Amino acid sequence: MKHVLEIEELTVTFRTENGDVRPVDDISFAVRPGETVCIVGESGSGKSVTSLAILNLLGKGGEIGPGRIRLAGEQLTEKSGAELRKARGKDAAMIFQEPMTTLNPVLTIGDQLREAIRLHAGLRGKAANAYAAELLREAGIARAEQVLKQYPHSLSGGMRQRVVIAMAIAGKPKLLIADEPTTALDVTVQAQILALLKRLRTDHDTAILLITHDLGVVAEMADRVLVMYAGQIVEETDVFTLFDRPLHPYTRGLMKAVPAISDGPDYRLEAIPGSVPDIGRLPQGCRFHPRCPAAADRCRGEMPTLTPAAPAHLVRCWLAGQSPAS
Numbered sequence: 001m002k003h004v005l006e007i008e009e010l011t012v013t014f015r016t017e018n019g020d021v022r023p024v025d026d027i028s029f030a031v032r033p034g035e036t037v038c039i040v041g042e043s044g045s046g047k048s049v050t051s052l053a054i055l056n057l058l059g060k061g062g063e064i065g066p067g068r069i070r071l072a073g074e075q076l077t078e079k080s081g082a083e084l085r086k087a088r089g090k091d092a093a094m095i096f097q098e099p100m101t102t103l104n105p106v107l108t109i110g111d112q113l114r115e116a117i118r119l120h121a122g123l124r125g126k127a128a129n130a131y132a133a134e135l136l137r138e139a140g141i142a143r144a145e146q147v148l149k150q151y152p153h154s155l156s157g158g159m160r161q162r163v164v165i166a167m168a169i170a171g172k173p174k175l176l177i178a179d180e181p182t183t184a185l186d187v188t189v190q191a192q193i194l195a196l197l198k199r200l201r202t203d204h205d206t207a208i209l210l211i212t213h214d215l216g217v218v219a220e221m222a223d224r225v226l227v228m229y230a231g232q233i234v235e236e237t238d239v240f241t242l243f244d245r246p247l248h249p250y251t252r253g254l255m256k257a258v259p260a261i262s263d264g265p266d267y268r269l270e271a272i273p274g275s276v277p278d279i280g281r282l283p284q285g286c287r288f289h290p291r292c293p294a295a296a297d298r299c300r301g302e303m304p305t306l307t308p309a310a311p312a313h314l315v316r317c318w319l320a321g322q323s324p325a326s
């Protein structure tokens, strides 16, 4: 299989009191087996809605269309609710920022893991128990038998996230979707969880779609990066090219907002002025132009398309490559 996930021209519409909004507007990308693709962008750029759409978890008022989502070679957009639930967990599983979104506070870790195992691995009884302990060890939990008897609240945030990862891998999914999985954790624990995700990728060839606003996490984890802004992909390339030769003024702005050790203590962070536009009130032309230091007349009137600026380097900017200083 060439791709685990293929998304073509995906648009998500939410019906709101003030009319329809499209937080995800015509995005296409694919993820290969064993590849880690990061989606990066500021808050409100559409990263989470993209990931929820993949597993049909948009909730009330959210609709996919037009667009196609193929997971493990199967067209998800044509599946029924029951078929989709089956695909979730077997082919793809989701890890959220806050582990308590997934964990039930009144059930033991063992109860919850065994349920995930019953659903996604078809095991019960002793076999399920043994597999539950094995999954916890795989997720880096040493005293697995003891943890199986505990409730979520008695565990640290890092341990809870390990449990969630253990549940996510119960069905040996081909794709893990992780939405800011380490944002709620302190730095040391964050590094441990990222190392765990890397190990799962290496040991099982699991593809990872990682959503983050943190370029440090991108540098650590990504093979390929999608930069999102106001519901669109504005740049896509491999991680080395992105850091070496970012072409979109937005990507450059994000990079300037990250301190390097060599900047020293007096360095002033250059955050991008302004904020991501309200999805119900998008500017004409390029959606980034009101914040862009290089915006020209064409940018104010005409929406740029996502086009190759170099092999395997896509960028949505009329001026890409023209002005290295922008």
Ligand SMILES: Nc1ncnc2c1ncn2[C@@H]1O[C@H](COP(=O)(O)OP(=O)(O)OP(=O)(O)O)[C@@H](O)[C@H]1O
Residues within 6 Å of the ligand: 014, 016, 021, 023, 041, 042, 043, 044, 045, 046, 047, 048, 049, 050, 061, 062, 213, 278, 279
């Ligand atoms: N249920 C909903 N109804 C209407 N609009 C929504 C809904 N869910 C999300 N949105 C809007 O979609 C846009 C994108 O949201 P999304 O959560 O995907 O952004 P994000 O890039 O993941 O940011 P964050 O990191 O803050 O989650 C936002 O403007 C948000 O208000």
